[in-house]
Amino acid sequence: MAVSSIEGLNFNLTEEHLAVKEAAREFAQTELLPTAIERDTHSKFPKEEVKKMGELGFLGMMVSPEYGGGGMDTVSYVLAMEEISKVDASASVVMSVNNSLVCWGLETFGTEEQKQKYLTRLASGEIIGSFCLSEPEAGSDATSQRTTAFDKGDHYLLNGTKNWITNGGTSSVSLVVAQTNVELKHKGINCLIVEKGWDGFVVGKKEDKMGIRSSDTHSLMFTDVKVPKENRIGEDGFGFKFAMTTLNGGRIGIAAQALGIAAGAYELALKYSKERKAFGKSISEHQAIQFKLAEMATKIEAARLLVYKAARLKDEHKDFVQAAAMAKLFASEVAMWATTEAVQIHGGYGYVKEYHVERLMRDAKITQIYEGTSEIQKLVIAREMLK
Missing domain, CATH: 2.40.110.10 (Butyryl-CoA Dehydrogenase, subunit A, domain 2)
Structure with missing residues (x-):
């Protein structure tokens, strides 16, 4: 049976983890946020932003420094994915594919010649895959x-x-x-x-x-x-086998993306609820809104722990297949639900682009589909349970 206990897992973040998280958050807020709506509207690829992501080391985070990467662990990667996805899932999916599927696959299974020829350029962000x-x-x-x-x-x-x-x-x-x-x-x-x-x-x-x-x-x-x-x-x-093994790790990245989308919607909803007045007081003082926010925060935290668990298991070279599928299944469902609630809390403003939550809701849906649909995740979980 696959590992299902959290015994022995340490969820405390190191100073390095916190530094990565803060660097990703700052990049997302300063570089991605100002152009996110425009790029979404015109389906414009974030060329310059992705170039900066490469320069900051976000496109080859887990690759060994020998091949131009950051040599970081999976936990660092999911922390960065979450922060960038809070603002712009279009940018984070570029990061996810390059890190989880292309770079990891090449470094793990590629020949030395393939690594020298392709991996070094991919890890540095000189090219993407x-x-x-x-x-x-x-x-x-x-x-x-x-x-x-x-x-x-x-x-x-x-x-x-x-x-x-x-x-x-x-x-x-x-x-x-x-x-x-x-x-x-x-x-x-x-x-x-x-x-x-x-x-x-x-x-x-x-x-x-x-x-x-x-x-x-x-x-x-x-x-x-x-x-x-x-x-x-x-x-x-x-x-x-290469494709399936690589996708198992890729699911952790998409789970982190879904987590980030949900968390980003929650942060916007919380901020808006404190500013918006209705019936003489902030809507955050109304129990109906408080209940929505409380449930959002709880489900997002549960998703976060599932994502962290999968990342830890991968870093410790333990069986993470079931944990990754659980994380992606749950986080993607939370993302779809939480973004819908965020739009509801915003009311009419949630339906217009200026407030970002409608974009997050549209972005959330794909996390239930790509790198294995929710139905496929349930099959993976069941298969691992029945081993």
């Missing part, structure tokens, strides 16, 4: 890969389409999961490192999304793209 698993007919059922990578001796010939790819239009490096041997099913899948600009690699249109609108989401098309054999991650047939 994307993780390509979903397809038009392969979302939750990740085994049904239609993208193919046939072995041609010294290279693979890559063909197919990937959907809903975060950083799809701006990434320089894509980790592409593809079927090499159909007869072997999921054991015949590989993951290949593909560079933007290679012949046959086309970036499709940018998706017009409900939320996280300034993040960069595209379809990617591959037509007879030649991928050198040395760009395969792991042994032949390792691709599906």
Whole structure:
């Protein structure tokens, strides 16, 4: 059975943790907040802001300093994710994909040559990466890969389409999961490192999304793209295991994003409730509003502990699969609920862009969908329980 106890886990934050948290909060408030509404409205990618994130070390936080990263633990990463997500989930998802899926996957399973060639530039923020698993007919059922990578001796010939790819239009490096041997099913899948600009690699249109609108989401098309054999991650047939293992860690990042969205909405609602007057007093003095705020604070704190637990287990090299799925499931549900409550507390003002909470509500929904839907998280939790 998977680890389910919190015995022995230390949730106290170190001075380094608190410094990371404060640095992320300051960056979010000074660099992201002023342009968040405009970028959301026009679906504008935060190019300059992401560049600064790289300069501050937020795009390779857990990567070893040997490869240009910060060498930090997962707890530091989720603290930074929470603070940035309080303000702008579009920016934090760029950070999440680059850290959790691309950099972690390459450092953990890549060859030394792959790390030197790609990881160092990704960790520093010189370039950003994307993780390509979903397809038009392969979302939750990740085994049904239609993208193919046939072995041609010294290279693979890559063909197919990937959907809903975060950083799809701006990434320089894509980790592409593809079927090499159909007869072997999921054991015949590989993951290949593909560079933007290679012949046959086309970036499709940018998706017009409900939320996280300034993040960069595209379809990617591959037509007879030649991928050198040395760009395969792991042994032949390792691709599906690579994807699932990487996503297990990625869920912690998205759980932290959901937590941040919820916490950001709560902070705005609390502040507004103290300023807004109704029936001769601040609405925070009305029991109906107090009950909403109390329930928001309680559920957010519960989500925070689940996220911290998953991060601690990962840092201690313990089984964190169930904990990560629980954290993502609960935090995403809290994010959707808390942002809706924040809009309600704001009343009519909550329905207009100026007050930010309507954007947070739209952003919250995706946390119940990407990197494994809530339904998939329940399956993962049940599977781990029944081991």
